[in-house]
Amino acid sequence: MNSRWAGTPPGAPPDGRGGRGARAVTGRQPLWSPAPVPADVAASPLAVVHVGRWYGNVVAVNDVTFGIGPGVTGLLGPNGAGKSTLMHMLAGLLPPSSGQVLVEGRPAGRDPALYRRIGLSPERDAAYEFLTGREFALLSARLARLPDPDAAARRAIALVDLEAAADRQIGGYSKGMRQRAKLAAALVHDPPILLLDEPFNGMDPRQRLHMMDLLRRMAAEGRVILFSSHILEEVERLAQQVLVMVAGRLAASGDYRALRHLMTDRPHTFLLRTSDDRAMAAGLVAEDAVLGVQLVDGALDVRAADYSSFTRVVAGVARRAGVTLYELRPTDESLESVFAYLVNR
Amino acid sequence: MGHAVSVPLVATERLTKRYPGVTALDDVSLALDGGIVGLVGANGAGKSTLLKVLLGLVPATSGKAWVLGLDAATQGSRIRQRVGYMPEHDCLPPDVGAADFVTHMARMSGLPADAARERAAETLRHVGLYEERYRAIGGYSTGMRQRVKLAQALVHDPSLVLLDEPTAGLDPAGREEMLELIRRIGSEFGIAIIMASHLLGEVERICDHLVAIDGGRLIRSAPLAEFTALTRVLTVEVEEGSDRLADALARAGRPARREGRLVLVDLEGPPPYDLVRDLVVDLGLRLARVEQGRHQLEDLFRPVEGDTPDVGLLEAGPPGGHRAGDAP
Numbered sequence: 001m002n003s004r005w006a007g008t009p010p011g012a013p014p015d016g017r018g019g020r021g022a023r024a025v026t027g028r029q030p031l032w033s034p035a036p037v038p039a040d041v042a043a044s045p046l047a048v049v050h051v052g053r054w055y056g057n058v059v060a061v062n063d064v065t066f067g068i069g070p071g072v073t074g075l076l077g078p079n080g081a082g083k084s085t086l087m088h089m090l091a092g093l094l095p096p097s098s099g100q101v102l103v104e105g106r107p108a109g110r111d112p113a114l115y116r117r118i119g120l121s122p123e124r125d126a127a128y129e130f131l132t133g134r135e136f137a138l139l140s141a142r143l144a145r146l147p148d149p150d151a152a153a154r155r156a157i158a159l160v161d162l163e164a165a166a167d168r169q170i171g172g173y174s175k176g177m178r179q180r181a182k183l184a185a186a187l188v189h190d191p192p193i194l195l196l197d198e199p200f201n202g203m204d205p206r207q208r209l210h211m212m213d214l215l216r217r218m219a220a221e222g223r224v225i226l227f228s229s230h231i232l233e234e235v236e237r238l239a240q241q242v243l244v245m246v247a248g249r250l251a252a253s254g255d256y257r258a259l260r261h262l263m264t265d266r267p268h269t270f271l272l273r274t275s276d277d278r279a280m281a282a283g284l285v286a287e288d289a290v291l292g293v294q295l296v297d298g299a300l301d302v303r304a305a306d307y308s309s310f311t312r313v314v315a316g317v318a319r320r321a322g323v324t325l326y327e328l329r330p331t332d333e334s335l336e337s338v339f340a341y342l343v344n345r
Numbered sequence: 346m347g348h349a350v351s352v353p354l355v356a357t358e359r360l361t362k363r364y365p366g367v368t369a370l371d372d373v374s375l376a377l378d379g380g381i382v383g384l385v386g387a388n389g390a391g392k393s394t395l396l397k398v399l400l401g402l403v404p405a406t407s408g409k410a411w412v413l414g415l416d417a418a419t420q421g422s423r424i425r426q427r428v429g430y431m432p433e434h435d436c437l438p439p440d441v442g443a444a445d446f447v448t449h450m451a452r453m454s455g456l457p458a459d460a461a462r463e464r465a466a467e468t469l470r471h472v473g474l475y476e477e478r479y480r481a482i483g484g485y486s487t488g489m490r491q492r493v494k495l496a497q498a499l500v501h502d503p504s505l506v507l508l509d510e511p512t513a514g515l516d517p518a519g520r521e522e523m524l525e526l527i528r529r530i531g532s533e534f535g536i537a538i539i540m541a542s543h544l545l546g547e548v549e550r551i552c553d554h555l556v557a558i559d560g561g562r563l564i565r566s567a568p569l570a571e572f573t574a575l576t577r578v579l580t581v582e583v584e585e586g587s588d589r590l591a592d593a594l595a596r597a598g599r600p601a602r603r604e605g606r607l608v609l610v611d612l613e614g615p616p617p618y619d620l621v622r623d624l625v626v627d628l629g630l631r632l633a634r635v636e637q638g639r640h641q642l643e644d645l646f647r648p649v650e651g652d653t654p655d656v657g658l659l660e661a662g663p664p665g666g667h668r669a670g671d672a673p
Contacts (some may be wrong), residue, residue: 079486079516174388201514204387204543205646230516233546311584311631315622324618328635339517 047215051099062248074239119186123197175202185304275324288341352414360408371561383552429498433509439483454501582634
């Protein structure tokens with residue numbers, strides 16, 4: 001997936017300066033003209049093409065187009081942005097009001113063969129409280145008509161590390177255990193596509209670490225994993241790609257670093273600690289890439305117009321000035337910064 | 346013990362709480378002095394039990410606990426007059442407005458009717474609930490519910506508030522606002538805060554002190570800075586060519602490890618800063634970061650190799666047994 005950014009001011013250079021194939025699209029596609037579908041979207045295992053979904057007059061998802069390939073993709077957005085609606089459409093449980101949702105090239109929904117390719121862990125507590133975790137996984141295995149449902153359930157329970165509690169009723173589970181029970185049911189038929197709606201909710205730090213390892217392993221096996229989360233640090237660590245939904249629209253997609261580099265109207269800031277801040281500051285202000293330097297609390301606060309050219313020159317400036325670089329770190333490159341920018345725009 | 350000299354905010358002495366089949370708190374002795382205290386631990390590690398013992402709602406099996414100098418075993422109601430509690434679970438009545446509910450909670454804490462109404466209005470405004478306060482809580486969003494829960498914990502002007510997962514279910518903007526609110530309660534109003542959370546990132550951002558418990562035992566209670574002390578490793582991030590940088594460092598007699606875009610250099614020996622700088626220039630690389638590593642809170646929860654984390658077993662509990670955190 002390339003990095004795309006809906007709403008880049010028209011006339012912005014389409015190549016951007018983001019690197020890694022980052023690409024900006026100009027403006028939003030009007031609904032009434034059949035907009036072309038990028039080839040990489042149509043060929044993706046999960047493809048969403050000009051999809052809208054409304055409930056009465058409430059528009060939950062509005063003309064969204066993207067494709068997702070193997071690996072972990074993070075789905076972000078404020079509450080009510082349309083993330084869960086999107087998940088349910090991808091799982092084939094909810095038909096789109098307009099556009100097409102394609103799973104491995106076929107329309108999602110009313111296709112039991114496709115349901116076997118998808119594992120969905122919904123956000124809500126969707127498990128029967130009177131079943132045990134093992135029975136719940138078994139139910140899912142039988143629904144998928146697996147040849148050996150018992151073995152599959154056992155395998156899934158082991159995978160999510162729920163063995164010790166597998167024979168107790170889900171009604172008595174903690175939130176973290178419920179999440180793992182839902183995940184076991186989603187994984188029981190070994191699907192190549194995983195849709196996980198806030199899978200980390202209610203998990204404690206140790207369970208989070210385990211879950212991250214599990215998702216990384218499954219991504220390395222070539223699975224397509226889409227997960228939604230409100231915890232941006234987690235998404236940053238786990239997802240190679242992100243999709244950001246804001247008010248039903250896709251605000252951006254791609255590598256979040258590349259997205260950050262597309263935010264050309266916002267300077268990149270760096271903090272520097274050196275052996276001689278004065279000499280370093282003098283060297284930096286002579287560079288085109290540097291917009292301004294301030295001395296704050298014994299450190300240099302540098303504003304750079306362009307990430308790429310600043311990182312290219314900074315070490316050279318230090319060497320020419322005979323200055324030792326003790327610390328250099330970007331202070332505004334996090335996913336949190338990208339997210340806040342997209343949501344508040 | 347510290348409590349005899351000056352009155353600490355919270356002190357426990359060999360505090361133990363056993364439920365049938367589960368030891369929820371095991372010989373916990375600690376003293377806390379205010380500020381914003383983070384309470385972290387696995388599910389079922391004993392966090393909620395500790396909060397309930399401190400509130401005087403659950404009697405300890407053995408050991409002692411004091412809050413603001415009051416004995417939790419015998420002076421529970423006096424403690425609850427001076428302490429606010431924001432529970433984790435959804436505990437709000439759906440069919441009343443926030444204004445009525447918080448006024449009711451203020452009266453429960455002993456405020457007269459007029460004062461209760463005024464305090465409720467003020468507290469709701471303070472947590473960011475305005476016109477909505479007269480609508481039934483049943484129609485509130487998660488963020489609004491969390492604010493109501495916080496308001497009822499603050500309405501009687503407590504000296505200490507206990508917050509159990511205050512950001513649960515909030516989206517990034519909602520989390521940010523809630524954390525800012527908690528920070529302000531701590532700094533502007535001087536109310537001490539004990540906050541249980543699973544999100545180590547937010548604990549790191551707003552807490553001054555950290556208490557880590559695991560399997561009912563106190564792992565560590567210390568200022569946050571001690572958990573995130575500097576390591577003896579220098580992290581260098583280059584946009585491309587981390588392999589070339591690592592090779593060049595090795596040739597210069599400074600072996601380095603690679604982790605993706607990062608090159609990790611051991612800081613033992615002569616300072617490597619100028620060597621790194623010069624190699625980056627010579628190789629024509631783009632330098633994005635030079636930073637001494639820090640210990641991470643998460644390290645507390647990483648399984649040590651060959652060591653079975655016993656808390657995992659505790660959480661699962663014996664068949665049919667109580668989970669420590671959910672025990673009555």
